[in-house]
Amino acid sequence: MNRTDRLYALVEELRACAPRRVSARELAARYEVSVRTVERDIGALQQAGVPIFADVGRAGGYTLDPSRTLPPLNFTPAEAVAVAIMLGRAGGTPFSRAARTALHKIVTAMPEADGATARELAGRIRFLTDPASSEPASVPAVLEEAMSARRVVRIAYVDVAGAETVRDVEPLAFTGASRGWYLIGWCRLRGTFRVFRIDRVRRAALLDEAAPERRLEEFDEAPRDFVMRPLEFV
Known part of the structure; x- marks a missing residue:
């Protein structure tokens, strides 16, 4: 099992077991990796915004907050890739980091087979980027x-x-x-x-x-050739 599949599997395992806590040792045995590898994987998921909570001690372990997770989504693989393309163009925008974590949450919540198909299809998409770009991430x-x-x-x-x-x-x-x-x-x-x-x-x-x-209405310096419109959630 590669790391991407293991990260997906970890989230699904914690979702299925919630609210029961699962120890790192249990997860390591299940996926045939070291406890340290599980801890690194859990840390990566937490940094990506997955709501995993950890308790220390003999009865401790990891648990997933079910109220803050997405249920399995009905995205088709092509729809997921379409979302990924739009989020992939968020590089250099103020929300590029949030775009990456949002995409991770979407793929993690998809059924396993659809997620695998979406990742395979995404592997056949390429962006042309400017190698001279030096904007600090x-x-x-x-x-x-x-x-x-x-x-x-x-x-x-x-x-x-x-x-x-x-x-x-x-x-x-x-x-x-x-x-x-x-x-x-x-x-x-x-x-x-x-x-x-x-x-x-x-x-x-x-x-x-x-x-x-300060009110945005006070700003009146938009270029004359443009109309400034708000972002809409539909």
Whole structure:
């Protein structure tokens, strides 16, 4: 059993046993791996957002919160791959990390046969990417957290002329266009609203300060050739 299949199997095993706790030793014996391997696999699943809880001690073990898991989904393999394609294009966006964990949850919740077929089909999809792209992977994640937590973020930003400045920014919104993704925020360095291209943010650090409440309607600097529309859940 390869690691991907084992991760899927671990989640299904914990879901089937919930709310009973299953020890690492039990799981290791079942999948014929070491206890350390099980612990690493569980850690990887937890980092991906799977709600696995651990209790230490003789009666301890791992359990899955059934109220926060997805039941088996009725995605066809082709539908799952279609979702994966769209999420795969989230690289470099503020939600690229969340896209990866969302895809993992979808595939994990699919019936085993459909999940295997979807992974095989996904193996025949290829993206063309720019090898010169040097955007730090941590930057979008920090900006996502700043937006979600409504906290001030300190960024090192390179403008079109190549000059770098350090600014404290109150995040207001993200906007996407054909050229990439942008952060709209109140720039304390300039004392006004500014639009920052995310791929020009070289470093980003979350500050402890909560961002003051500001209304997106106050921002009126959208390009005249574009209409800004909200993301809709349908």
